[in-house]
Amino acid sequence: MKYLFLVFENIRRNLIRTILTGLGTMVMVLVVTLVFTVLTSLDKSTTEKQKNLKAIVTEKWQIPSMMPYSYAQALSEGGADPGDPDAARPDDSMSWGFFVGSTEENPAKRSFENLFFAFIMEPEKARTMLDEVDALSDEEALPLTAAIQKMKDVPNGVIIGQERLDKMKKRVGDRITVFGRNYRDMNLELEIVGTFPKEPARYADSSVISRDYFNRQLDAYQRSHNNQPHPMAEKTLGLVWLRLSDRKAFNKVSEQILKSPSFTSPAVKIETSSTGIGAFLEAWRDIIWAMRWLMTPACMLVLSLVISNAISISVRERQLEFAVMKVLGFHPNQILLLVLIEALLVGVLSGLLSAALTYGLVNGIWGGLPFRIAFFPKFAVPIDALWWGAAMGAATAFVGSFYPAWQARSVKVSDVFARVT
């Protein structure tokens, strides 16, 4: 501790250089933090759980999956025979259909700004089954719970993510007309009853409409079209989510569903949500690989070089001082440590500051990192980023400063003074 003043004074010695080194570190830590944010979120989604796991049932041979809604009830029971009390049944379930449309009637004017994407589902399942929403406390989920409650009184209610709402320039209570794109000629008159919570940010662009309401709209379509059902009427079920207590229950439910004659036309498959998401992310495999194995190491390398350069210059300028310190009795390893601590302090503080600013700005102001990949519209910077930032700064500072610190340690006193005199 008694040496710390030496470290601080040396950091203050050339403040401009220290600040520039710190800024360089901050920029690199920012980039790596953002990359890690995406990668860890994806890793989390694709990590197999052993308990309280979720399974996805989808059409076996077709992407996107489009099953008849008549599958929904039996699938939500895990394909269990109603008369078999020993059959395995899911703890909870949720069915998803997808409605894609636009709030703009004129197809020529349709854009990302007026895009509308909704899960067709049982609204109350948004609280208990949606990934990450199911982990929120009651207090955190309060706005969503209130909106779900309101949908019981407002059948054509819609819950819309705050960001999408902002893009549409609408507020809770407004009415919107949505013109269907995957359900052609189906226009929905919706009333906005609430929004998703800010966290998790992945639903900031999504919406939820009621399955019952949507089915009534399909019926209405049929009535108004000479009793002809909508061409998509038998394909409204995209997937069914099942919550299962453990792997054993998953295996049993898998067996029930795959053996059931009820799900043969079209055939279905069942997989854990992590496997399903992993398979879905296959399309982004190369970009994810490049982010993980090219971009991150490149940033770390550049960061190490930035620090190495700054510390090398500083060590070269201070050779005489290191020689003097040796004359006074400082051990070579003490000099090595002093230089390393200087670099580590700059690295750790810059890394921590960068990560804290990234966390605050991305989560607090942007509402998440808008990096669209698969069905993840946004990624929230995890709180772990704070220690990542500090650790990254420390690791790169250590790597970058070790050689210059070793040079400082190896200063030969007689050589330095021979040069001076």
Next chain:
Amino acid sequence: MTDSAKCVDVRNVHKSFRRGSEVVDVLNGLNLTVNEGEFVGLMGPSGSGKTTLLNLIAGLDRPTEGEVFVRGEMISSMTESQLASWRTRSIGFVFQFYNLLPVLTAFRNVELPLLLLPLSAAERKKQVLTALDIVGLSERLHHRPGQLSGGQQQRVGIARAIVTDPSLIVADEPTGALDSKSADEILDLLGELRKSLHKTIIIVTHDPRAAARADREIHLDKGQLVTAQ
């Protein structure tokens, strides 16, 4: 003369340096004894080996051959780590260009060697204030080197050299960068240290006036003692 009266005992020391493929002999079988409390001036032309000899006595370099004893300890066989600890306790070094750390105040510069000793902050402060008082710079504690004159900087350098209370002070051209008035003040101060604190002082100098202050002048030429007055 008994060994206990000897402060420095240099025995048959050779020192050579390698310059590319060439080996340059700087000291050739040099013998020298400096007694406790003695003030010795080392003189000689450039390249005669004065500074090399001083570095060997101060434990900053090792002889190629021969032995160097300081107060009975054979420093020529110590490891680098042992030498570092030994220098903290036993040697005060005064440089020609002061070599104070520019980012530190006079107080902090003088405190620097004390950081290496097991002393509390209060003990360090007491010793630093005493050393700065001895050199007459009690009023300049919080000045950085850039805010001090050359003479004042050298005084801080001397305070740093005596703060650990070493028995031997070595000085390499301590007046070489000073005007004559400041040089006289520094020489007075060194003389006073020797007289009142009984320090053994060895200075390397080109300045005959500085050498004249010493008890004994030693002249080197081509790595050998030529005269001792």
